[in-house]
Amino acid sequence: MTSKDFADRLRARQPTVGYWVTLDAPPATERIALAGYDYVVLDGQHGLLDARGILDGLLAIDAAGNGTVGLVRVEANNATPIGRALDAGAAGVIVPxxxxxxxxxxxxxxxxxPPAGIRSYGPTRAGLRIGPVPAEADAATVVLAMIETRQGLENVAAICAAPGLTGIYVGPSDLxxxxxxxxxxxxxxxxTFDGAIELIARTAAAAGVAAGIxxxxxxxxxxxxxxxxxxATVSSDLDHLQAVAASHLAVVRG
Incomplete structure (x- = not known):
């Protein structure tokens, strides 16, 4: 699917499944995209990916050629990493x-x-994916806010009501x-945790925005x-690499 298709799907609250990448290993990221996930997230906050790693990861996702889109969990709620991820070709950002x-x-x-925001016009790879017209780029760009702190949980209704926000995303470890x-x-x-998870889903539904976890x-x-x-995003490359390697070792050793 295109970036616009993906954005429309989330805004319509249609079920979507993704995967999480923490390693700077483009051939592995391409294989994961080939598996058929709707989206693959590159972790720019806790992952082992710098700006070049994010670019290479997005290239690998596109190389799969099956419509999987690339998202980036940026390092901070700041215009510089957000703009850099989008310029590199991300279909959207998850903001911690x-x-x-x-x-x-x-x-x-x-x-x-502008006039909807403050993103500097320099689309680079983004222009190849969603075109050079700012309004069209805005319509095809996903913005997801992480709910992972006590304050974020307390303010989840107000966060969901923020104009232009595509949805929210639960970080379960921090939550x-x-x-x-x-x-x-x-x-x-x-x-208490399960109650919070249920509250977040209900609040997002009432606000008409997507809820992810x-x-x-x-x-x-x-x-x-x-x-x-x-x-929902399924585990991560590093966790699965360790788990599968350990399971095969256990079989060999009986």
Whole structure:
């Protein structure tokens, strides 16, 4: 699908499945895109990808040639990394640590050309994907705000109402810490965490925006979609590499 198709799909809250990439390994990223995910996210915040790695990763996703689109989780809610990711050809950005509606508006403005925003006009690769007309580029660009802090959870309704925001995206590890977990998988806060997950999905639905979440497996992704999430990302390349290598070693050693 095109970037515009993907943006329209999220805005219509149609179920979408993606994958998470942390490694600067374009041939592997291309293989992942070839698997048929709707989108692949390149992690520019916690991943091992610099600006060149993000560009190469987006090229690899495009090389798959099957309509998978590339998104970038940028390093910060700042116009420079947001603009750089979009100029490199990303179909959209996932913006971390959005605590307020004002934070969400700042992310939207960074991803939109004037008069809708403050993005500097220099489309480079983006111009090959979505054309040089600013209004058309804006319509084809996805902006997703991460809900991963206590303040973000408290302000989720106002964040979802931010004009121009395509949707929200749950960072479950940080969110579990935000609701009192001692570590990212702390089972002692399961009830509180599950309540927060349900609240976020309901709030996004009421606002008419997409709600996404990171998951650990295909099974969990399917469950979250059935619970009202619009899109779900499955695990990551590094986690799967370690898990598969360990499983084969276990078989060999009996």
């Amino acid at each position: 640590l959005v605590d307020t509606a004002e934070d969400a508006l700042r992310a939207v403005e960074a991803a939109r050309y 579990r810490l935000a609701v009192g977990g001692k570590y990212p998988s702390d089972p002692d806060v399961d009830e 990171h998951t650990r497996s295909g099974e969990e992704a399917r469950r979250r979609l059935s619970e009202g999430y619009t899109f």
